[in-house]
Amino acid sequence: MSAFEVVLPPPDGTGRTTAYLCLAVDSSQPERVRDALKERLWRTRPMTLTPATFSDLLQGQHAKPLREFRLEEYGLFLPSRTRKSAAIRTHSFEHRPAFYRYRLALARTARLPAPMADYLHALFTNCPNHLFRETVFRASGVSRHRLRLEIPLTRTADHGIIAWAGRSRSFRDLSSRHENLQKYFLEHDPATIACEVPVWTESWEFADYPRILETCDPLTGHIDVLRHEDDGLLGVWDYKPHAAAERDAHIQVFLYALMLSLRTGLPLAAFLCGYFDEKDAYLFRPAQARLTQEGLTPGS
Numbered sequence: 101m102s103a104f105e106v107v108l109p110p111p112d113g114t115g116r117t118t119a120y121l122c123l124a125v126d127s128s129q130p131e132r133v134r135d136a137l138k139e140r141l142w143r144t145r146p147m148t149l150t151p152a153t154f155s156d157l158l159q160g161q162h163a164k165p166l167r168e169f170r171l172e173e174y175g176l177f178l179p180s181r182t183r184k185s186a187a188i189r190t191h192s193f194e195h196r197p198a199f200y201r202y203r204l205a206l207a208r209t210a211r212l213p214a215p216m217a218d219y220l221h222a223l224f225t226n227c228p229n230h231l232f233r234e235t236v237f238r239a240s241g242v243s244r245h246r247l248r249l250e251i252p253l254t255r256t257a258d259h260g261i262i263a264w265a266g267r268s269r270s271f272r273d274l275s276s277r278h279e280n281l282q283k284y285f286l287e288h289d290p291a292t293i294a295c296e297v298p299v300w301t302e303s304w305e306f307a308d309y310p311r312i313l314e315t316c317d318p319l320t321g322h323i324d325v326l327r328h329e330d331d332g333l334l335g336v337w338d339y340k341p342h343a344a345a346e347r348d349a350h351i352q353v354f355l356y357a358l359m360l361s362l363r364t365g366l367p368l369a370a371f372l373c374g375y376f377d378e379k380d381a382y383l384f385r386p387a388q389a390r391l392t393q394e395g396l397t398p399g400s
Contacts, residue, residue: 102123102124103121103122103123103124105119105120105121105122106119106120106122107119107120108120134171134177134225135229135230137171137174137177138169138171138226138228138229138230139228139229139230141169141171141174142169142228142230145169147302147304148304149304149307150162150304150305150306150307151307152306152307153306153307153308154306154308154309154312154391155391156306157306157358157361157362157368158368158387158389158390158391159387160367160368160369160387162306162367163365164362164364164365168218168219168222168226168363169226169228170222170226171225171226172225177225187205187206187207188203188204188205188206188286188287189203189204189206189224190202190203191223191224193227193229193232193296193298194229194233195229195232195233195298195320195322196232196233196234196235196236200296200298200322201279201295201296202223202224202294202295202296202297202298202322203282203283203286203294203295203296204220204221204223204224204293204294205286205292205293205294208290208292208293208328209221209293211328212293212334213364213366213370215364215365215366216334216360216364216366219360219363219364220293220294220297220326223297223298227298228300231300231302231318231320232298232300232320234318235317235318235319235320236317237313237315237317237318237319237320238319238320238321239299239319239320239321239351239352239355239356239359240321240352242313242319242348242351242352242355243347243348243351244347244348244350244351246313246314246351247312247313247351247354247355248391248392249351249354249389249390249391249392250389250390250391250392251350251351251354251384251386251388251389252384252385252388253350253382253383253384254382254383254384255380255381255382256380256381256382256383257379257380257381259374259376259381259383260291260330261325261327261335261337261374261376261381262376262377262378262379262380262381264284264285264288264289265281265339265376265377265378266378267284267288268280268281268284268285269378271283271284277341278324278339281339282295282296282324282325282339283295285325285327289327291327291328291329291335292325292326292327293326293327293328294323294325294326295323295324295325295326296322296323296324297322297323297326297360298320298321298322299320299321299322299323299356299359299360299363300318300319300320300321300359300363301318301319301358301359301362301363302318303315303316303317303318305362306362312391319355319359321352321355321356321359323336323337323338323356323360324337324338324339325337325338325339329372331372333370333371333372334366334370334371334372335371335372335373335374336353336356336357336360336371336372336373336374336386337353337373337374337375337376338352338353338356338374338375338376339375339376339377340375340376340377341377342377343375343376343377343379343380343381343382344377344379344380346375346382349375349382350373350375350382350384352375353373353374353375354373354384354386354389356373357371357373357386358386361386367387368385368386368387368389369385369387371385371386371387372384372385373385373386
């Protein structure tokens with residue numbers, strides 16, 4: 101690594117010059133360099149425990165406590181090579197326990213609320229990958245016995261997402277059924293916005309996090325499918341090959357919506373949640389979730 105200073109004259113020939121401290125890193129892995137910078141800067145952010153509780157989040161009474169991290173606010177990171185983005189931009193994240201290929205249909209973000217569009221675009225460079233590598237606490241591992249919620253769940257056999265899942269069966273460009281479904285949705289379903297969307301939350305983001313989730317570890321996850329729904333809501337979906345046999349999938353998808361709400365500042369009322377296969381879809385409104393009496397009782 102080498103360091104040097106660049107001094108630029110004022111653009112109009114008057115006033116003060118501008119000096120830049122430049123660091124040149126000789127590396128064939130620019131993403132790892134970017135991650136190292138993000139991890140170091142992430143830990144310097146001001147993090148104050150918010151007084152908002154889990155119940156406040158459910159009721160939409162929660163102000164976003166902190167701006168999302170942006171590496172560009174600390175300086176410009178210029179990789180030696182840049183890739184031109186196609187209509188669907190793809191980025192592979194090395195997140196525990198595997199690689200996740202985040203895909204975003206760029207043009208479809210134009211219809212989104214600005215905070216959501218900003219979040220989805222920023223993930224390519226600003227996702228805190230160290231959180232996903234450090235923690236083993238993932239939404240997919242949280243059961244209904246750990247997070248005791250009452251969630252009104254509706255089963256349907258005629259939601260459009262079921263038909264898209266069925267059609268995707270013939271799409272076999274990739275080795276994974278999940279990835280084939282996701283890529284098919286992005287290429288053929290005009291309502292699908294993104295797939296394998298990284299989401300996370302940390303213990304300071306609501307006051308009773310340690311009691312509600314029984315840990316102080318960061319919670320992470322990856323949303324299978326994010327869609328525009330016909331009623332104007334944003335659909336947070338998880339593909340389950342045997343949806344009817346699932347017992348905890350509603351908890352997993354609820355946590356995805358909760359984390360997306362925390363990341364964007366949008367209320368839970370902006371989302372529709374569900375999980376699906378080629379036969380059934382199970383839907384719910386995350387804003388209608390409520391803690392059970394057991395969940396409300398400390399130490400239960």
